[in-house]
Structures are given as C-alpha cells and as structure tokens.
C-alpha cells in the first residue's frame with residue numbers, strides 16, 4: 001500500500017499525517033470483531049468521480065469504545081485513518097463492524113445510538129462533507145434513527161456476505177461545490 005504525507009493543501013489535515021492511496025487498512029488484522037470492507041466512490045453533484053478527495057475515517061471498536069479507556073473519545077479514536085480517492089474517485093476501507101455505544105439498561109430507544117462509522121471528506125473546490133455510515137441490519141435502527149439518517153443524509157448501508165462469508169458494504173459519497 002502506497003503511503004504519502006498529507007500536504008496542507010486540504011484544510012483540516014494534521015501535517016505529517018499519513019494518507020493511504022485508495023486502500024485504507026483501518027483496523028489491524030488482529031482487531032477483534034467482524035471484518036468488514038467498505039467501498040465507495042466520491043462524486044460531484046453531477047455524478048462525476050472526484051479524484052484526490054481525502055477521507056478521514058474513524059469509528060469505535062467492537063465494544064463500542066473509541067479508545068481502550070474512554071468510551072466517547074471521538075477526537076482520539078484508536079481506529080482512525082486517512083485515504084485518498086483514486087483517479088476514478090474510488091476508495092476502500094478494510095475494518096471491522098463498529099459496536100454501538102454502551103447505554104444504560106433502561107435507556108429509551110432514541111438514546112440507543114446506532115453503530116456507525118464517521119467520514120469527513122475533503123476535496124479541493126468542494127465543501128467539507130461529514131457523514132455517519134449506519135447499518136440497515138442494526139437492531140438500533142428504529143424508525144426514529146432511520147428518520148435521523150434520512151434528514152442528515154447519513155447513508156444506511158446494507159451489509160452483504162460474499163465468497164467465504166466476507167462482509168462488505170457500500171458508502172457512496174456526493175460532494176457539493178464550495179461557494
């Protein structure tokens with residue numbers, strides 16, 4: 001996997017942060033959990049692929065924790081990385097299915113936040129796009145959360161099982177031009 005150093009061209013990247021080209025191994029192969037491959041294409045509003053877009057991807061572990069000691073420490077998520085789209089706008093992230101945040105046993109359904117993977121997508125000439133990928137088969141995806149996903153344009157992924165039971169899903173991303 002080719003790695004290069006992010007340049008300050010795209011705001012929001014830490015200088016010296018490694019950015020994978022097209023393929024990001026987000027979770028180490030030894031990471032506990034169900035392995036999952038997320039694939040997609042970044043496009044403009046006219047459907048044209050956007051090459052060179054940089055995606056920051058971060059998520060919880062299989063228990064629903066962002067770090068081994070702090071459950072909600074999103075900014076310092078252990079499972080996080082950067083990937084740049086190829087000439088065809090495509091990218092691939094190899095990871096595990098995230099766990100949903102732990103909640104109190106008596107929490108209301110609206111307080112049981114679905115498992116999700118965060119994406120922050122930057123490309124020159126486009127507005128920053130933040131989204132949370134959620135999963136259609138997650139028992140926490142109640143009508144309340146489906147409505148939330150629709151309203152905030154958060155994709156609801158259908159996880160498919162391929163050859164050998166390998167799980168994959170799609171996360172197609174559309175960027176609006178910067179104004």
Ligand SMILES: [Fe+2]
Nearest residue numbers: 060074116118
């Ligand atoms: Fe989160």
